[in-house]
Amino acid sequence: MLVLGVDPGLTRCGIGVVEGTPGRARLIEAGVIRTDSALETERRLLVIEEGLQEWILRHKPEVVAIERVFAQHNLMTVIGTAQAAGVAMLVAARHGLSVYQHTPSEVKAAITGSGRADKKQVGNMVCRILGLEAAPKPADAADAVALAICHSWRGVADQRLAQAAKVGTVRKVGR
Amino acid sequence: MLVLGVDPGLTRCGIGVVEGTPGRARLIEAGVIRTDSALETERRLLVIEEGLQEWILRHKPEVVAIERVFAQHNLMTVIGTAQAAGVAMLVAARHGLSVYQHTPSEVKAAITGSGRADKKQVGNMVCRILGLEAAPKPADAADAVALAICHSWRGVADQRLAQAAKVGTVRKVGR
Numbered sequence: 600m601l602v603l604g605v606d607p608g609l610t611r612c613g614i615g616v617v618e619g620t621p622g623r624a625r626l627i628e629a630g631v632i633r634t635d636s637a638l639e640t641e642r643r644l645l646v647i648e649e650g651l652q653e654w655i656l657r658h659k660p661e662v663v664a665i666e667r668v669f670a671q672h673n674l675m676t677v678i679g680t681a682q683a684a685g686v687a688m689l690v691a692a693r694h695g696l697s698v699y700q701h702t703p704s705e706v707k708a709a710i711t712g713s714g715r716a717d718k719k720q721v722g723n724m725v726c727r728i729l730g731l732e733a734a735p736k737p738a739d740a741a742d743a744v745a746l747a748i749c750h751s752w753r754g755v756a757d758q759r760l761a762q763a764a765k766v767g768t769v770r771k772v773g774r
Numbered sequence: 775m776l777v778l779g780v781d782p783g784l785t786r787c788g789i790g791v792v793e794g795t796p797g798r799a800r801l802i803e804a805g806v807i808r809t810d811s812a813l814e815t816e817r818r819l820l821v822i823e824e825g826l827q828e829w830i831l832r833h834k835p836e837v838v839a840i841e842r843v844f845a846q847h848n849l850m851t852v853i854g855t856a857q858a859a860g861v862a863m864l865v866a867a868r869h870g871l872s873v874y875q876h877t878p879s880e881v882k883a884a885i886t887g888s889g890r891a892d893k894k895q896v897g898n899m900v901c902r903i904l905g906l907e908a909a910p911k912p913a914d915a916a917d918a919v920a921l922a923i924c925h926s927w928r929g930v931a932d933q934r935l936a937q938a939a940k941v942g943t944v945r946k947v948g949r
Contacts, residue, residue, distance in 0.1 A: 639867075639873065640863060640873075641863035641864060641866060641867035641873045642867055644860055644863055644864045644867065645864060645867045645868060648864060668853055669853070670845065670849040670850075670852045670853055671849070674845040674846070675845075677845045677852075677853075677856075678843055678844070678845055678852075678856045681852075681853045681856035681857055681860070682856055682857065682859065682860025682863070683860070684857065685819055685856070685857025685858070685860040685861055686860055686861070686864055688815060688816035688819055688857070689816060689819045689820060689823060689861055689864075691816060692814075692816035692817055692819065692820045693820060698814065698815075698816045
């Protein structure tokens with residue numbers, strides 16, 4: 600499954616493209632979309648929209664996985680982060696792609712086996728999984744890669760659950 | 775000045791188009807863009823994008839005024855509200871329109887003279903200003919109209935301040 604992961608942010612929006620099947624993953628490309636903090640927010644959102652569109656057209660992912668933003672996140676940046684995430688969701692939907700959101704602890708658990716793993720541990724496991732000597736840089740790109748791996752490993756099970764929930768055999772338990 | 779006001783929200787995004795000069799205002803049109811809560815968030819954002827685009831093309835406003843979203847707002851809805859606001863900002867920027875944000879207390883102060891006025895008082899003043907017998911409905915449309923009036927009355931002064939801040943004669947005082 601070709602997954603484009605997005606670690607949303609106004610200043611640096613991390614992107615990671617991964618081809619993965621449960622237990623395996625291959626890094627295709629990682630990077631960030633940067634926007635100038637001197638620009639008005641609406642111009643920054645336009646830069647993110649254009650950048651994401653370019654990544655989607657270039658890699659043609661099957662799904663887009665985005666880090667879920669919580670209101671309890673850093674109060675100084677949460678609004679900008681939510682807006683960047685909203686733009687990412689919009690661009691994905693416009694290209695007919697499904698969007699999945701995962702929380703940071705879901706990502707940590709998928710990669711390391713523990714939802715409380717620290718950044719370094721996640722970074723080490725990402726390197727081992729992808730066969731890299733060093734984690735992608737900057738950190739936002741590495742986070743997006745981890746998210747894409749998480750989705751490619753969890754995605755199939757999650758989709759089955761969602762399907763089952765739709766036909767009424769499983770009830771969603773507030774995730 | 776022809777202003778399109780937006781009271782952002784995922785379920786109901788209020789829109790109000792007002793032609794105003796300081797002390798006067800005329801209502802052009804008010805309404806809401808509704809999205810189905812059963813849809814995925816990314817589809818709802820697409821509906822808001824398309825709706826807003828249609829309003830902008832139909833009315834050709836000079837500026838778009840959006841209610842500023844704060845992280846301290848209702849925790850259950852703040853992320854969706856921020857995402858809807860982000861999409862509104864994006865659509866405005868794509869049409870080359872300037873975006874201004876006003877806080878609810880700035881709107882109340884502009885309309886009633888007090889930043890602590892209650893909803894009813896704001897509604898009464900909006901009716902009086904626009905010569906209406908009843909406030910636009912639903913409440914989200916009325917809020918968007920109040921925001922557009924606020925901007926058409928404050929906008930000129932705000933723009934002069936922003937200009938002055940850019941050339942260095944005035945320092946922004948955390949607004």
